[in-house]
Amino acid sequence: MLPTYPPRSIWPAAEGALEIIDQRWLPHEYRTEQLTTLAETTRAIEEMRVRGAPLIGVTAAYGLYLALREAPSRANYLQHLAMAAAMLKATRPTAINLAWAVDRMVNALTALSPDILTHQDSFVQKARELADEMAEADVATCRAIGEHGYKILEALHKQHPDRPVQMLTHCNAGGLGCVAYGTATAPLYLSAERGLPVHVWVDETRPRNQGALTAFELKRIGIPHTYIVDNAGGLLMQRGQVDVVIVGADRVSLGGDVANKIGTYLKALAAKDNQVPFYVALPASTFDPKLKDAFAEIPIEERHPDEVNYAYGINELGKASRVLLTPEGTKVSNPGFDITPARLITGLLTERGTCPAKESAVRALYPEFA
Amino acid sequence: MLPTYPPRSIWPAAEGALEIIDQRWLPHEYRTEQLTTLAETTRAIEEMRVRGAPLIGVTAAYGLYLALREAPSRANYLQHLAMAAAMLKATRPTAINLAWAVDRMVNALTALSPDILTHQDSFVQKARELADEMAEADVATCRAIGEHGYKILEALHKQHPDRPVQMLTHCNAGGLGCVAYGTATAPLYLSAERGLPVHVWVDETRPRNQGALTAFELKRIGIPHTYIVDNAGGLLMQRGQVDVVIVGADRVSLGGDVANKIGTYLKALAAKDNQVPFYVALPASTFDPKLKDAFAEIPIEERHPDEVNYAYGINELGKASRVLLTPEGTKVSNPGFDITPARLITGLLTERGTCPAKESAVRALYPEFA
Numbered sequence: 187m188l189p190t191y192p193p194r195s196i197w198p199a200a201e202g203a204l205e206i207i208d209q210r211w212l213p214h215e216y217r218t219e220q221l222t223t224l225a226e227t228t229r230a231i232e233e234m235r236v237r238g239a240p241l242i243g244v245t246a247a248y249g250l251y252l253a254l255r256e257a258p259s260r261a262n263y264l265q266h267l268a269m270a271a272a273m274l275k276a277t278r279p280t281a282i283n284l285a286w287a288v289d290r291m292v293n294a295l296t297a298l299s300p301d302i303l304t305h306q307d308s309f310v311q312k313a314r315e316l317a318d319e320m321a322e323a324d325v326a327t328c329r330a331i332g333e334h335g336y337k338i339l340e341a342l343h344k345q346h347p348d349r350p351v352q353m354l355t356h357c358n359a360g361g362l363g364c365v366a367y368g369t370a371t372a373p374l375y376l377s378a379e380r381g382l383p384v385h386v387w388v389d390e391t392r393p394r395n396q397g398a399l400t401a402f403e404l405k406r407i408g409i410p411h412t413y414i415v416d417n418a419g420g421l422l423m424q425r426g427q428v429d430v431v432i433v434g435a436d437r438v439s440l441g442g443d444v445a446n447k448i449g450t451y452l453k454a455l456a457a458k459d460n461q462v463p464f465y466v467a468l469p470a471s472t473f474d475p476k477l478k479d480a481f482a483e484i485p486i487e488e489r490h491p492d493e494v495n496y497a498y499g500i501n502e503l504g505k506a507s508r509v510l511l512t513p514e515g516t517k518v519s520n521p522g523f524d525i526t527p528a529r530l531i532t533g534l535l536t537e538r539g540t541c542p543a544k545e546s547a548v549r550a551l552y553p554e555f556a
Numbered sequence: 557m558l559p560t561y562p563p564r565s566i567w568p569a570a571e572g573a574l575e576i577i578d579q580r581w582l583p584h585e586y587r588t589e590q591l592t593t594l595a596e597t598t599r600a601i602e603e604m605r606v607r608g609a610p611l612i613g614v615t616a617a618y619g620l621y622l623a624l625r626e627a628p629s630r631a632n633y634l635q636h637l638a639m640a641a642a643m644l645k646a647t648r649p650t651a652i653n654l655a656w657a658v659d660r661m662v663n664a665l666t667a668l669s670p671d672i673l674t675h676q677d678s679f680v681q682k683a684r685e686l687a688d689e690m691a692e693a694d695v696a697t698c699r700a701i702g703e704h705g706y707k708i709l710e711a712l713h714k715q716h717p718d719r720p721v722q723m724l725t726h727c728n729a730g731g732l733g734c735v736a737y738g739t740a741t742a743p744l745y746l747s748a749e750r751g752l753p754v755h756v757w758v759d760e761t762r763p764r765n766q767g768a769l770t771a772f773e774l775k776r777i778g779i780p781h782t783y784i785v786d787n788a789g790g791l792l793m794q795r796g797q798v799d800v801v802i803v804g805a806d807r808v809s810l811g812g813d814v815a816n817k818i819g820t821y822l823k824a825l826a827a828k829d830n831q832v833p834f835y836v837a838l839p840a841s842t843f844d845p846k847l848k849d850a851f852a853e854i855p856i857e858e859r860h861p862d863e864v865n866y867a868y869g870i871n872e873l874g875k876a877s878r879v880l881l882t883p884e885g886t887k888v889s890n891p892g893f894d895i896t897p898a899r900l901i902t903g904l905l906t907e908r909g910t911c912p913a914k915e916s917a918v919r920a921l922y923p924e925f926a
Contacts, residue, residue: 213883387889390864390881392762392785401886412887415762415864416786417819421856421894424821449787451794455825481794494760494785497867499879509869509879511765513583513772517782519757524791 192366192375193406195241196248196321202255202314204248208235209362213402214500221245224253224270231277231284234394238363239436239472240324243287246274247320250291251313254306263309267292280445280487280523282437286471291316321365327469328367330537335373335432335467336382338540342429343382350383350410352429354419357391357447358399359434359467369467369535370432371403378407386411387422391447393493393520419453423460431457432535435468440555442528442543443480448521454530463532470537473548475555480525491518562736562745563776565611566618566691572625572684574618578605579732583772584870591615594623594640601647601654608733609806610694610839613657616644617690620661621683624676633679637665652807656841661686691735697839698737700907705743705802705837706752708910712799713752720753720780722799724789727759727817728766729804729837730773739837739905740804741773748777756781757792761817763863763890786819793830801827802905805838810925812898812913813850818891824900833902840907843918845925850895861888 199205204221210233211217219235221227227249230236236245253270257263271288278284294316295309302308342351359370367375377384386404388411390397397413404411414422422428431453437445444450444466457464477483494511495518501507512518528543541547549555569575574591580603581587589605591597597619600606606615623640627633641658648654664686665679672678712721729740737745747754756774758781760767767783774781784792792798801823807815814820814836827834847853864881865888871877882888898913911917919925 214880390762392760392787395881398882398886402883405883405886410887412889413864413882414889415818417762417817417822417894418889418891420821420825421818421891422889424851424895447787448785448791451790452787452822452826455790455829456822459825486791494783497869497879497881499867499881501871501877501879507871507877507879509867509871509877510584511760511867511869512768512783513775516768516771516775517780519782519784519788519792521788521791524787525794 239281239283240364243283247317332372354387358396420456439477609653613653617687702742706746724757728769809847
């Protein structure tokens with residue numbers, strides 16, 4: 187049995203299936219669904235039923251296991267694995283964790299002895315073990331990020347012991363986007379456990395309003411928070427109402443340039459302009475050691491215009507619904523990410539500790555990045 | 557007869573009445589309505605059927621004319637005028653232009669010779685003439701802002717003659733908020749007239765999505781445009797897809813600090829970081845010569861949380877509707893404005909020309925600010 191705390195975003199179901207929260211219905215409805223096939227898994231990632239770089243990675247790892255389970259007997263399992271890997275990688279282009287998790291699974295499985303490779307049952311079982319390990323590693327990694335981030339919040343509280351620490355976050359780099367704890371939110375779980383008073387300014391994060399997921403998550407763990415439009419954070423920093431910004435990341439160069447949800451860059455600029463410390467929380471898997479120039483090389487996903495033309499929520503009859511915001515036929519651009527340059531970042535908050543957004547510092551923490 | 561171009565936001569109707577666009581239905585429906593009485597006028601302002609500081613001022617001026625027209629014969633017309641002025645000023649107490657326009661009308665009418673004051677017809681006619689003059693002055697002021705702004709766009713086009721000039725704007729500082737042309741949009745009307753190719757990135761401007769009004773307005777005059785969420789502008793500037801930012805203003809100190817719609821500051825930071833020129837368009841009446849410290853003295857209006865908790869639009873049955881975005885009971889903060897410091901502003905774009913955001917330069921253009 188899995189522990190009930192912290193709440194998980196993907197967990198085992200009966201008959202070897204996996205269960206996920208269909209996050210498209212959050213924060214209004216908590217719906218779960220089972221993943222039993224590769225097709226269900228690619229759809230879940232593509233349609234953002236699961237979302238958040240680490241959760242996508244773990245879900246894709248389970249997708250490989252499900253693909254192998256479906257393979258016809260006497261299939262060429264390695265060929266089948268390669269096909270499934272390609273399909274999973276094609277679902278979302280920007281986050282590095284997806285490719286990282288898939289490659290890691292493929293490499294580990296390909297390295298198995300020929301004996302196992304020709305026995306479907308053992309091969310499938312091995313794939314499941316590897317995916318389970320990846321899920322548990324994600325939980326441990328996020329908890330470690332939380333420990334290091336907690337120290338930052340604790341130090342800020344010592345500066346102003348008379349009031350809660352004021353943190354601002356963008357999007358949902360939360361437990362909902364990981365297996366548990368999240369990255370940017372992990373320090374908040376530890377603050378809740380240990381009674382450190384923190385209040386969070388939650389950016390709405392148009393167009394998909396993942397701030398509502400963060401509000402849902404913070405309500406679940408009992409952290410006081412206030413929801414604001416993406417336009418408001420600059421004013422709050424001007425007024426001295428933000429002590430620290432912590433966000434997640436989708437892909438980070440060793441030099442510390444950060445691709446994250448669109449709008450992150452604007453908050454980093456405001457933080458710099460107002461001397462507010464700005465941290466990016468990430469696990470090792472979010473680094474892209476091959477990346478030379480984040481601005482030139484990271485593909486920025488252009489998402490569907492309906493996300494911008496419409497707002498999705500609950501109508502006055504209590505039904506999930508959408509309303510058209512723009513004049514009929516309005517052209518929309520909907521880039522999903524922007525790049526926050528290292529010079530705006532106070533520190534990278536990793537499972538191995540906090541370090542400056544500089545290549546030498548990152549390499550010192552992660553000597554394995556050759 | 558008024559010219560049909562540019563489209564106006566208030567214009568004469570039959571039998572001395574005025575006609576307005578009921579802007580609550582924009583951008584989805586173009587509904588007009590007549591103002592024939594003081595009561596209809598105060599309601600139109602209160603309920604934001606008309607919006608935008610300059611348009612509210614002119615509408616209130618016509619409201620005084622309508623009030624005098626309704627006065628019983630042998631009334632004390634000056635007393636009647638004072639009562640109407642008080643009622644109009646109470647509709648939107650925060651809008652500076654409203655009080656400015658009403659006071660100007662009252663002062664001009666009070667200064668008339670006793671002969672006119674006792675003859676209702678001549679008094680009403682004089683009020684109408686003054687209101688018409690105010691409306692025409694607004695059009696001329698905005699057109700002059702447009703001429704000076706056009707030079708900026710024209711110079712940018714010479715730098716890149718092979719493609720349209722790429723302008724970004726925030727909120728609706730448009731013809732819909734003035735009698736015609738608008739402030740930030742005025743250069744676009746002149747570009748449309750003269751065939752200068754311009755493409756506009758239209759910020760959505762949560763929470764009230766006035767970007768949809770800007771999209772409506774640009775569609776009407778045939779300026780190509782693309783609607784984006786407020787988070788996207790930073791990325792566009794990083795990519796070199798923005799040549800210039802032009803926004804409006806609600807209140808500007810002589811030192812050039814600008815109070816404008818929430819989120820303006822974030823775009824100014826991004827413009828500065830990417831060497832994109834950032835202009836603030838405003839008429840003389842938006843300067844506040846009494847203001848010493850914009851950050852300390854300008855009260856930032858905290859607006860209703862429903863604007864953030866809900867999105868308003870057209871539902872799938874074609875009806876005006878709203879959807880709840882946030883988890884039930886989510887606490888919201890909804891400040892309406894932020895302050896963009898002068899150091900981030902390339903120039904103030906006024907009816908007298910463009911000048912640096914510096915007190916000496918503003919005083920040189922407006923020697924009357926003693």
